[in-house]
Amino acid sequence: MSVVVTVAPTGPLAQRSDNPALPTQPEEIAAAVVGAYRLGASVAHLHFRDEFDRGAIQRLYHVKHQVLRLRNAVYPVEDMCGQLIRLHEDLVPKELRAYFRDIEDHCSRIVRSLDVVREMLTTAVQVNLALVTVTQNEVVKRLAGWGAILALPTVVFSLYGMNFSFMPELKWQYGYPAALGVVASVCLYLLQRFRRAGWL
Numbered sequence: 001m002s003v004v005v006t007v008a009p010t011g012p013l014a015q016r017s018d019n020p021a022l023p024t025q026p027e028e029i030a031a032a033v034v035g036a037y038r039l040g041a042s043v044a045h046l047h048f049r050d051e052f053d054r055g056a057i058q059r060l061y062h063v064k065h066q067v068l069r070l071r072n073a074v075y076p077v078e079d080m081c082g083q084l085i086r087l088h089e090d091l092v093p094k095e096l097r098a099y100f101r102d103i104e105d106h107c108s109r110i111v112r113s114l115d116v117v118r119e120m121l122t123t124a125v126q127v128n129l130a131l132v133t134v135t136q137n138e139v140v141k142r143l144a145g146w147g148a149i150l151a152l153p154t155v156v157f158s159l160y161g162m163n164f165s166f167m168p169e170l171k172w173q174y175g176y177p178a179a180l181g182v183v184a185s186v187c188l189y190l191l192q193r194f195r196r197a198g199w200l
């Protein structure tokens with residue numbers, strides 16, 4: 001039976017004013033995830049409540065680059081220690097092999113921790129891109145809603161602006177107020193429908 005330990009670095013809090021120790025920057029979140037992993041956490045759960053700005057994305061990529069550089073520096077050391085212990089026994093005295101195994105174990109744990117941090121950074125970047133996509137979709141829906149509302153008066157007034165001699169209700173006394181009333185009513189109806197649908 002396996003036990004899954006989860007950790008939520010950001011917790012139920014919304015901002016740093018709620019708790020000064022709340023990690024909000026990418027470096028702080030990555031450090032919190034690594035610390036939780038060292039304590040035995042196997043699943044990290046993050047809450048992203050606000051959109052990341054361009055600077056945050058650049059910092060995420062910078063931290064990810066540094067993590068990759070560190071992993072590329074540590075991983076060969078683990079391989080070298082393993083080869084020295086197993087394949088070159090004549091070069092490493094017996095009393096020193098325990099130290100090389102200790103170094104290999106430390107490097108292995110560091111590599112695993114860096115892999116966890118890299119996955120979390122990748123997830124953070126993907127979440128940010130998803131948030132950007134959602135924001136763009138919201139903007140597109142708003143533009144589409146207002147475009148549909150403004151399309152009706154545009155069509156009606158452009159038809160009556162063609163100055164034909166024979167047009168419905170052109171000579172009617174209440175034609176102009178009636179046209180304005182119908183257009184305004186339909187526009188208000190569309191506005192209410194779009195607001196109920198969450199488009200505006």
